[in-house]
Amino acid sequence: MSALPAFAPPDDALFQRAQSLLDDEWLAHDADLAPVLPMVLARGVGQDWHKAGTFRHHLVGVARSLALWGQPRDVRLLGLLHSVYGNAFVDLVKFDAASERGRLQALVGESAEHLVYLFCTMSRAQFVQKVLAGELQADGSLVVEKNGPAPRQTVHLAPYEVAAFTIVSMADTIEQWFSWQDDIYSRFPAVDPSRPQAVHWAASLWPGPMRPTARMVSQIAALGLALQHPGLRGQLPLPPVFDHCSQGLTAQDEAAATALYWSVIQLAQPLVDLDGATATLEQAVRLNPWVGEPQMVLAQLYLSAGRAHDAACAARGALQAFSAWGNAWDKRVQWDAWIAWTRILLQSAEEGGWPARLDKLNNVALKG
Template sequence: MKLPLQALDPDLFARAQALLDDEWLAHDADLAPVLPTVLARGVGQDWHKAGTFRHHLIGVARSLALWQQPRAVRLLGLLHSVYGNAFVDLVKFDMATERGRLQALVGQGEEELVYLFCTASRREFTQKVLAGQIEPDGSLPLHTNQGEPITLAPDVVAAFLVVSMADTIEQWFSWQDDIYSRFPDTDTSRQQKVHWMASLWPGPMRPSGRMLHQINRLGLALQHPKLKGRLPMPPVFEACTAPFSASDDAAAASLYWSVIQQDQPLADLDVATGVLEQAVRLNPWVGEPQMVLAQLYLSAGRREDAARAAESALQAFCSWGNAWDKRVQWDAWIAWTRILLQGATTDGPGAWPERLDKLNNVALRAGA
């Protein structure tokens, strides 16, 4: 059965390449003026899920930049939790005394969007979106974290959806699958002492077996007639039009992880290759399974197949701006995928090595 591999979009790749530079934020005319104020609040020292709060804020902003979101939405990504929220106790700006300062820095409308994102019940927001309860006019009634009724306007609903997609893909991995199991309908009665194994951070760092499906549902909500066209559509799930089932999400993650954990026969490549091919059929939307498959193809001498899988993996990585498998960062996944693509398409210098120890020497050639 043919694999659902994608061709690499040169424009998308060029946008992603620009974000591989550690200094990309400093060159962003909209975000750079805000960055020193954010960094001065110690965000690089705060723990946050798979990294630090700095990593998280910048990672969310990176996806939004890659998705070509407008200034207000990208600022929301960079600042989305600075007042704290129901999911995190970090407070970097005191909403009782510092709203004016943030308004002066980013603009009143932009700050109000950040304030609303921090104070609205995002659990209820997610529940209602997943239940298909966005109003016919695109608005969404819900409550604040303090229980006060509010109604989000359609442009705010669209912004919250896009930022929630970026927020989730940046941070979620297996540790949260356990401690926040079945979010947004998490069982809050579970005790940490009883579930101590689930509590051990960071755990095995498996990719989430649930949340890509939920991100897909948030993206599909952007197709609402009164929301569609309000913001650039994220370039994932065929521009947020293709459904992705919960069962496919779970099965693909499990198949992928079985290869990573070497739970397949090790003497020959055939079983691991078949398992990864099935993972890609079930979940063609993330790059990591395709990237590992490309390396298996290279090891088997299947260079054309390896090139197609590596190119498709690169397309997926460039579509998200963050890694699905959090064991290494997004830029490292892209770097190794480019090595694989080079190895599959190059003879002589840069070709894929036959000796195991020579993998330590591989390097990206100019123009690759």
């Protein structure tokens, strides 16, 4: 038997923060965000399509990650409102930047509205390109173009704004990105505009096979590493992902890990015994230890093989990863559902029991 992957130890404080956000009503208890939500909902965001769900799901999901990451009020409000003036990525304009800035300022304050306005009106693709290319100035500031026809105006972002926009970009990406966007929005932030939809109709069918992204987690890691810039470090709390933004992930390792994981999910492994699938998932976890779903599935395989101790280690590692993100990587089910099943696996591993009959899996429940 080969050595197990290195599963991250649990962070109890982080898990407790995650638990407080599992309830769908968490936003109603947030004194900073709750007063804003009714106005946003009144603009129909619960009915607008957005990637893997509705626009409401997206805005709330981004805000949830930022809350989990301990971000201050203005940044969490930016997460909840980050597209309401529209932007170059989506045509969803919920507030008219020409006439309604004062209304939003009265609701959230000038500093938060200023961040929302800048984030919506700057070129976000150029922002990501420049941050990834290490083009920050010595003090952490950055000059980017605004959206619109050429010649475009530029805006000078202060270090705090760069840090805030980098962190919100990380949360924005993990909330929405899956294989459908990998296909139709390929090579982001340098999007490939050459592929006509009629020719590539198969890639355009929404939501597609719902594979996890094979390329964007490594980009999120690179954005996190940019927060280590001397001018940005200390501006805002570092997100807990990638060991508090201190570790990277190569694009090659991410792509390979996603392919290995998906081969198990699609049962493209020998089905007579668990060895092939288990070894495949172990390698996926070694290549990308930063997402929870491969570790969670591995925990169930260990339980099925009677390896309770190994299952507990994998389940704890999965919970730690889920608790660091606040959103699911594999978007076939929601973040809270991944955590709920992982806790069942951990409970079963610690108690030394797992259903021997297939139908009994339908009856498992968390105790206490």
